[in-house]
Amino acid sequence: MADQPTKRYAVVTGSNRGIGFEICKQLATKGMTVVLTVRDETNGVEAVGKLKQFGFSETVVFHRLDVTEPASVSSLADFVRTQFGRLDILVNNAGNGGVTADEDALRDGVLGKGFRVGNEIDLNWSGTLMETNELSEECLKTNYYVLGDAENLTEDKVDQVLRIFMNDVKEDSLEAKGWPTLLATYSISKAAMNGYARVLAKKYPSFQINCVCPGSVKTDINYNTGLLPVEEGAESAVRLVLLPNNGPSGHFFVRMARSEF
Template structure:
């Protein structure tokens, strides 16, 4: 029976490219997206390129009932799940860019860090956006993983891939205690991660990020990715028969950065594909920086 994969946020960018590459390797792909029309259109696009082994299923990442409907669909259609790629995510901020074309010209001669710094200076971060970021990137990803774990355990070789970010590394945290806590997987629990998520939002609301050791620039995105990284390591430890890993795809040219990235989506999908196809008994609890194993710190 063909391998079955779920890719969240699969209707565009890196997610769509991961769907394309998995399908081209003979994997049956369930492409998920929040927007039904965009998801169905993405499947049609792949079908027009000869990939008939991609199907669409609607998924609202932060909604337990939506994730449960997806699980029911996979159980009924395939009876198992071999690969889960958690790709869906938001940046947790509003960027004040009205004309992307002139914006791209302005940034043309900058390096990656200069571009990101320029974008940050033209970005507004509100509490409501931070809440949405935590709800989607951390809690939503966690919901999808937990609901699909039983189906991954029906596979003879289940793999879970988290599309992470360089900005989720613990070096961006200011507090030594927080860093140590998030890196001490033997003593870290899912309950504690949930508590830290709530503490972060409380400290953001009260203007206490710096004194309590949180990142202060782009904090919601960084914290959401760091918590997800830690969660992936807990899941890897708890389920040793699965291969559970994270990957930073690099600075990829996608809608999220107004196509200012240095890598193509094909290049950005490489690490995710390595982890999605990792052999049985292969690495788990690891983090790839593009395609190289690196530290979570």
């Protein structure tokens, strides 16, 4: 295995708070230069200020990024190219829950009544697709089979599954077509990302490209109803990006363990 460069550079999306913020902190602790990104500049600058209080004034910088805007993605890519000349690590953390919440129900522990399904495909799928390219019952069974068929999976096939899903959302036929109805868009967008990671891993065999489920982590996105602290959630992702060059690629991990799709 070739020696790692003395200095390494990382970009973490959606990282002004929660797991993303903690990933930035842990990577900076390892001596890396980390680009903290978020849509809102005020939030980003504030987050970097907090990290500077931990002594990372020279290792963490902010750059605005909206993963759903091609121009914003290109701007970040240009920044990395100009400032560092390369990128060693990209953590696609940006996303949203795709739901609104009944906080009273959540406080009472009624999870199924606490969340109302929304639509997050554009952020969790389309945004990550653009960014990664720039920076380097029977219906459900059939579509999950397509996403799980690693050897024959393509970007077009992943996109086709999402188009079918979105059409069924518009027609209000998720239940009739066998899709999950609780947190539907969240579940399908994450399944698509797992599939797309496999496509990228085949396309770029010299890169390590994996997906990780950090577990049920207490963050604002779930109104702090999770079980794990953000430190443990972030640790799962950081462990993956620090694997040696001959480590696994194209896999799905649940916390620290490799898992089936």
